[in-house]
Amino acid sequence: MKYNRALCWGRCLGVLLAASWLLAAGPAWAAKLSIVATTPTLASLARSVAGGKAAVISLASGREDPHYLQALPSYLVRARKADLWIKSGMDLEIGWEGPVLDGSRNPAIRPGRLGYLDVSAGVMKLEVPKGKISREMGDVHPAGNPHWWLDPLNGRIAAGSIAKRLVELDPGNARVYMSNLAGFRLELDRKMFGPVLLETIKGARLWALLLRGELAAELKKRNLSGQVGGWYGAMAPFRGEAIVTYHKSWVYFCERFGLRVIAELEPKPGVPPSGSHLQKVIRIAKKQGVKLILMENFYSPKAARLVADQIGAKVVQTTNSVGGDAGAVDYIALMDLIVDRVSRALR
Ligand SMILES: [Zn+2]
Numbered sequence: 018m019k020y021n022r023a024l025c026w027g028r029c030l031g032v033l034l035a036a037s038w039l040l041a042a043g044p045a046w047a048a049k050l051s052i053v054a055t056t057p058t059l060a061s062l063a064r065s066v067a068g069g070k071a072a073v074i075s076l077a078s079g080r081e082d083p084h085y086l087q088a089l090p091s092y093l094v095r096a097r098k099a100d101l102w103i104k105s106g107m108d109l110e111i112g113w114e115g116p117v118l119d120g121s122r123n124p125a126i127r128p129g130r131l132g133y134l135d136v137s138a139g140v141m142k143l144e145v146p147k148g149k150i151s152r153e154m155g156d157v158h159p160a161g162n163p164h165w166w167l168d169p170l171n172g173r174i175a176a177g178s179i180a181k182r183l184v185e186l187d188p189g190n191a192r193v194y195m196s197n198l199a200g201f202r203l204e205l206d207r208k209m210f211g212p213v214l215l216e217t218i219k220g221a222r223l224w225a226l227l228l229r230g231e232l233a234a235e236l237k238k239r240n241l242s243g244q245v246g247g248w249y250g251a252m253a254p255f256r257g258e259a260i261v262t263y264h265k266s267w268v269y270f271c272e273r274f275g276l277r278v279i280a281e282l283e284p285k286p287g288v289p290p291s292g293s294h295l296q297k298v299i300r301i302a303k304k305q306g307v308k309l310i311l312m313e314n315f316y317s318p319k320a321a322r323l324v325a326d327q328i329g330a331k332v333v334q335t336t337n338s339v340g341g342d343a344g345a346v347d348y349i350a351l352m353d354l355i356v357d358r359v360s361r362a363l364r
Pocket residue numbers: 084163164264265266286
C-alpha cells in the first residue's frame with residue numbers, strides 16, 4: 018500500500034513536470050503560427066505553404082471590393098495575436114491597414130518587423146506610373162496596378178515569399194514549408210501548362226520560356242506543341258483578342274494570357290461609368306470587334322449590359338478573389354474558374 022502510494026505520487030509528479038515543461042516550451046510545442054492575411058487569396062496561398070503548421074485567417078471575405086474595406090473592430094481583435102501579417106500591398110489596403118495595425122497594439126506585426134510581410138514586394142508589377150500623379154487621374158496607385166494576383170506567375174512568386182518568411186519565423190519547420198511550396202508550385206505549373214507537358218519540361222523552365230516569349234517556338238522545335246494543356250492551352254486560341262473590362266483590375270490576367278484590354282467602363286479607376294464615356298467605349302469596342310466584357314461580381318452589371326447589347330458582346334461577371342464565389346475555394350480553383358469562364362465566353 019505504502020509502496021503503491023509512493024509510486025502514484027511519483028507518477029503524478031512526473032505528469033506535472035511533463036505538463037509544465039510543455040507549457041514552458043510554449044510556441045515550439047503548442048504552436049501553430051497565427052497568420053492574418055488581408056485577403057482570402059493571400060490566406061489561401063499562405064495555407065498552401067504553411068499546411069498544418071499555422072492557423073490562417075483572412076480579414077476580407079472576398080465578396081467585397083478590396084479597395085474599399087473598412088477597419089472593423091473584429092479586424093483589430095484578429096490582428097492582436099497574430100505572428101504574421103500578410104498584405105497584398107501596392108496601396109490595396111491603404112485605406113484601412115494603418116488603423117488595424119495601430120488598433121491591434123501588436124508590435125510583432127508592425128512594418129519592418131519579421132511579422133510584417135508585403136507580398137507585392139516580390140511580384141512582377143504592371144502600370145507603375147513614371148511621371149507625376151495628379152488627382153485628375155482618378156484612383157491611380159503610385160506603386161502600380163495592385164491586382165497582381167490574377168497572374169498565376171505572381172501567385173507562384175507570392176507563395177515563395179510567404180514560404181521564405183515562414184522559414185525565418187519558424188526555422189524548425191523549414192523543411193515542411195519548402196516542401197509544401199514545391200508541392201504548390203508543381204500543382205500550379207501543371208494547371209498552367211497541362212500535366213503532359215510538365216512530364217517533359219520542368220515548370221520553372223516553362224515559365225522562363227514564356228517570359229522571354231520563346232515558349233511557342235521552343236515547343237514547336239521540340240514537336241511538343243500538341244502537348245500544351247492547362248490554362249495556357251485553354252487561352253491560347255484567344256491571344257490578341259480585344260476585350261473591355263469594368264475596372265482596371267484584369268491587366269495582369271490579360272497580360273499573362275495575351276488578351277488586349279482596349280477600354281474600361283469606368284472613365285477613371287474608381288469613378289462609376291458615365292453615359293458619355295460608355296458611348297465612347299461602344300464606338301471603340303465596335304471598331305475592335307470586342308466579344309467580351311469582363312468584370313467583378315461586386316459591381317452593378319447595368320452599364321456592361323448596356324454596352325454588350327450595343328456591340329453584341331457577352332458579359333462575364335466573376336469573382337477576382339478566393340472566397341468570392343462558391344467555386345473559388347483556393348487560389349488554384351480561383352484561376353481555374355476565371356480561365357474557364359473567360360475561355361468559354363470567347364469560344
Ligand atoms: Zn483597382
